[in-house]
Amino acid sequence: MPAKPPASWAKFGSIDWQPSDLSPHLYQAIIDIGEGLHLCVEAGGNPDNPPLLFITGLGSQMLFWSDSLLAEFIKAGFFVIRFDNRDTGLSSQIRINGLPRLNPLKMMLKMQAGLSNRQEHTPYTLIDMAEDVARLIKTLRLTKVSLVGASMGGIIAQIVAARYPNYIDKLNLLFTTSNRALLAPPNPKQFLTFIRRPESHSERDMVRHSVWFMTAVGSPGHLDIKRTREIAEKRYQRNFNPLGVSQQLTAILATGSVLRFSKQIRAKTLIIHGNKDGLVKPSHGKLLAKAIPNAKFVLVDGMGHDLPAYYHPHLVQLISTHCQSD
Numbered sequence: 001m002p003a004k005p006p007a008s009w010a011k012f013g014s015i016d017w018q019p020s021d022l023s024p025h026l027y028q029a030i031i032d033i034g035e036g037l038h039l040c041v042e043a044g045g046n047p048d049n050p051p052l053l054f055i056t057g058l059g060s061q062m063l064f065w066s067d068s069l070l071a072e073f074i075k076a077g078f079f080v081i082r083f084d085n086r087d088t089g090l091s092s093q094i095r096i097n098g099l100p101r102l103n104p105l106k107m108m109l110k111m112q113a114g115l116s117n118r119q120e121h122t123p124y125t126l127i128d129m130a131e132d133v134a135r136l137i138k139t140l141r142l143t144k145v146s147l148v149g150a151s152m153g154g155i156i157a158q159i160v161a162a163r164y165p166n167y168i169d170k171l172n173l174l175f176t177t178s179n180r181a182l183l184a185p186p187n188p189k190q191f192l193t194f195i196r197r198p199e200s201h202s203e204r205d206m207v208r209h210s211v212w213f214m215t216a217v218g219s220p221g222h223l224d225i226k227r228t229r230e231i232a233e234k235r236y237q238r239n240f241n242p243l244g245v246s247q248q249l250t251a252i253l254a255t256g257s258v259l260r261f262s263k264q265i266r267a268k269t270l271i272i273h274g275n276k277d278g279l280v281k282p283s284h285g286k287l288l289a290k291a292i293p294n295a296k297f298v299l300v301d302g303m304g305h306d307l308p309a310y311y312h313p314h315l316v317q318l319i320s321t322h323c324q325s326d
Contacts, residue, residue, distance in 0.1 A: 001027075008047050012140055017043075022234070023067040025074060026082075030090065033135035040090035041083040041136065045074040050169070050323060051142045052078040055133060057151030058252065059245035061089040061235050064150065069312050076320045081140070085153075086124070086132055087244030089235075094123045094247060104194070104246075107253035114181025117254045123247050126152070126255040130159035137167050144169040146323045151176055151280060151305065152248065155258055158292075161269075162261035170323045171269040171292075174315075175277050175305050177284035178291060180257045187278035190217055190305075201242065207232040214306060217279045222308035262291040269295040270322040272315065274303025296322075 001019045005027050009017060017027040026044035033039055042062060052073055056064040062082040070080045084091040099121050107117045133156060137145055146169045149157030154176025161168045177183060185191065193216050198209035210232035214223055269292045273285035282299060289297035298318060303311055 001025075011047055015140075022063065023070070025067060025071050026080075031136065031139055033132060033139050035135075037086060037092045037132065037135075039083045039086070039092070039132065039136055041081060041140075043079065043081045044070060045079040047079050049077050049079040051140075051145045052080050052319075052323065053133070053137070053142070053145050053147050054080065054082045055147060055149040055153030055156050056082075056085060056088075057153050058248050059088065060085075060153075061238060063089075063231050063234060063238075064307070066307070066309070068309060069307065069316070072312055072316045073320070076316055078146075078320075078323070081142075083136065085129060085156075085248070087241060087247055089239050093241060093244060095243075096123045099123065102250050104249055104253060107250065108194070111179060111253055111256050112181065112183070112185065114257070117256055120250070120254050122250045122254040125251050126156055126258070127159055129248075129251065130156050130163065133157075133160045134164050134167065137164075142167075146170040146172065148172040148174070148319060149176060150174040150307070152252055155179065155252070155255070158258055158265060159261045161267045162264040165266050168267045170325075171265065171267040172319050172322060173269065173271045173285070173288070174307070175273050175280050175285065176271075176288070177280050178257060178259045178262045178288050179252070179255070180259045180287070180291075183287070184281045184283050186281070190279040193217060193279070201240070203233065203236050203240075206236050206240065210235070217277075217305040219274060219302060219304040219306055219308050219311070220276055221302070222310045223306075224308065259291055262288060263293070265292045266294075268322070268325070270318065271295055271297045272300060272318060273297070274300045274305070276302055276304045279305040 020026040020028040026042040054065045065082045147157040154173040199205045273282045289295040
């Protein structure tokens with residue numbers, strides 16, 4: 001890969017793109033999106049092709065969207081963009097002194113019952129994270145963007161699509177939810193992932209915890225233990241920020257139901273869910289498809305709350321067909 005991207009990337013202005021140290025297909029930049037925030041962003045492909053912006057879930061870094069998956073989307077004719085959400089990876093870390101200690105379990109129960117957590121003093125909400133995405137789109141001078149959001153990223157994508165309809169072409173939501181009241185809770189095994197803690201914050205114990213987590217929520221029979229361990233090691237070495245994960249969780253809980261945003265979405269929407277997802281059950285996706293106008297629901301046999309390589313061809317085909325449709 002050349003040290004600098006092709007001349008066609010000049011459309012992004014003065015952003016200093018450098019070859020990614022994570023992928024041979026992508027360039028990386030630290031982008032100032034205003035409000036004192038910066039996001040670590042990677043992009044690849046022909047910038048004249050339709051842009052596909054990937055938004056990841058709770059505590060995940062951009063590595064969630066694997067290099068091999070993005071390479072398939074580039075081959076399918078898209079310009080791909082992935083980034084670290086605030087409080088993960090190399091993006092801005094949020095530190096606000098003097099906030100009270102919160103009880104996430106209590107907040108979960110309140111959200112499940114339809115009670116508001118908005119009075120809780122959280123550093124930010126998912127609405128703030130959606131604003132990060134909107135500002136990134138504006139900073140990159142993108143038009144007619146298609147979003148791909150997974151889990152928490154799917155909730156953020158819904159808010160962006162509702163608040164900034166002129167920015168968005170198509171919407172693709174993976175194993176996500178509206179967080180409306182009385183939705184089916186996680187299965188006990190998957191609920192344990194919210195409670196069980198690693199033995200320590202050492203790299204060894206955090207990697208072990210990450211592997212255990214993926215065995216709990218991932219697609220049965222398709223977990224690549226070696227690859228999962230490698231990604232966990234990279235995440236730890238890039239940036240270990242347990243406070244960031246906690247703050248993203250409280251952002252989800254403080255935001256609560258986004259049904260009011262879901263109902264406002266006008267972008268053509270594809271909702272993909274695995275029938276083996278015990279963390280965010282398929283019923284969440286089915287109900288979401290009823291709430292979003294012009295939405296289509298697709299159930300993927302055998303898939304859990306992850307994106308194993310086995311399902312990449314099918315997912316690329318589904319999303320590509322949706323984004324290229326009229």
